[in-house]
Amino acid sequence: MSKTFGEVIALDGVDLDVAPGHIHGLVGPNGAGKTTLLGLLLGLVVADGGTLEMLGASVGRAFSVPGGVAGFVEGPGLYPTLTARQNLAALASLRSEPTARAADVDALLDRVGLLEVAGDAVRGFSLGMRQRLGLAAALLGEPRLLVLDEPANGLDPAGKRQVHEVLAGLAEAGTTVVLSSHRMDDLTALCDEVTLLSTGRVVFSGPVAKLAAESGDLDHRLVTSDPVGARRVVDGTPSLSLVPGRRAQAPRDEQALVVRGPEAALDDLVGRLVGAGIAIRELGPVVPLLEAAFLALTGTDEEAAR
Numbered sequence: 001m002s003k004t005f006g007e008v009i010a011l012d013g014v015d016l017d018v019a020p021g022h023i024h025g026l027v028g029p030n031g032a033g034k035t036t037l038l039g040l041l042l043g044l045v046v047a048d049g050g051t052l053e054m055l056g057a058s059v060g061r062a063f064s065v066p067g068g069v070a071g072f073v074e075g076p077g078l079y080p081t082l083t084a085r086q087n088l089a090a091l092a093s094l095r096s097e098p099t100a101r102a103a104d105v106d107a108l109l110d111r112v113g114l115l116e117v118a119g120d121a122v123r124g125f126s127l128g129m130r131q132r133l134g135l136a137a138a139l140l141g142e143p144r145l146l147v148l149d150e151p152a153n154g155l156d157p158a159g160k161r162q163v164h165e166v167l168a169g170l171a172e173a174g175t176t177v178v179l180s181s182h183r184m185d186d187l188t189a190l191c192d193e194v195t196l197l198s199t200g201r202v203v204f205s206g207p208v209a210k211l212a213a214e215s216g217d218l219d220h221r222l223v224t225s226d227p228v229g230a231r232r233v234v235d236g237t238p239s240l241s242l243v244p245g246r247r248a249q250a251p252r253d254e255q256a257l258v259v260r261g262p263e264a265a266l267d268d269l270v271g272r273l274v275g276a277g278i279a280i281r282e283l284g285p286v287v288p289l290l291e292a293a294f295l296a297l298t299g300t301d302e303e304a305a306r
């Protein structure tokens with residue numbers, strides 16, 4: 001699918017294939033096209049080119065989607081002066097949803113952890129509470145495809161776990177979920193597959209584990225009892241190099257070296273350091289594996305290194 005806004009190519013021949021009952025994550029730098037793609041799935045954006053099939057139905061060039069699709073982009077649309085409970089009841093009746101009964105509304109609020117504040121006006125809600133209410137609103141019609149833009153945005157760890165549980169439960173029951181996130185750890189915890197977008201193009205699509213395997217040689221932070229000696233040992237280890245000028249993760253840590261090379265060379269290095277009587281205090285990736293893959297594939301690696 002393709003979509004341009006004037007001169008800006010938001011989506012450039014993007015191919016997205018999501019299996020029923022799967023949780024699929026969209027990830028990419030700011031402006032990569034994630035929201036535009038989610039907007040297409042929700043019928044808020046119309047593609048310029050390509051074809052879109054959802055829940056077995058073909059979607060034409062119109063602001064519409066098949067029944068059974070729900071979600072939100074750029075934060076849920078809520079009525080600030082109404083309570084959480086009134087918001088869900090109002091949305092249910094507007095959409096003529098079958099689950100408009102008060103008991104169903106309260107069950108949904110309970111599911112997303114908002115039952116205690118069901119009688120409070122949404123105007124006083126935090127970002128995380130709004131996100132959770134948005135999720136509850138999307139679940140009113142028991143969707144078969146749920147489309148969520150940054151659903152974990154603004155959530156505290158407990159709220160995040162709750163949302164993760166709700167989404168995992170939905171997927172287990174057969175609902176397909178497509179969501180965007182900037183957080184690789186969230187995607188790892190939640191998604192079966194991810195699509196990595198960069199300036200409107202797919203640079204990776206597949207299981208999260210496969211993404212990690214694409215990261216190639218990783219920069220590792222090395223802290224030892226003898227930085228000068230360790231530097232010599234690194235220089236003498238085949239396939240390994242010191243990364244000059246690259247800052248290690250912890251600031252003010254002058255003793256840390258950053259080394260780059262394949263896993264086998266790092267294993268070799270450990271043996272050599274021990275053989276030279278140098279104690280290894282720390283050896284680990286400068287950035288987590290998935291984040292490194294993200295940075296490498298989206299071309300933001302050098303930027304992150306500065």
Ligand SMILES: Nc1ncnc2c1ncn2[C@@H]1O[C@H](COP(=O)(O)OP(=O)(O)OP(=O)(O)O)[C@@H](O)[C@H]1O
Pocket residue numbers: 005008009010028029030031032033034035036037
């Ligand atoms: N309605 C619009 N009018 C003009 N340009 C737009 C519009 N919507 C999106 N764009 C442009 O399309 C590109 C993709 O934007 P999009 O919001 O889809 O990215 P994103 O990956 O969701 O970014 P973010 O992570 O910042 O939310 C950007 O260059 C953006 O400026």
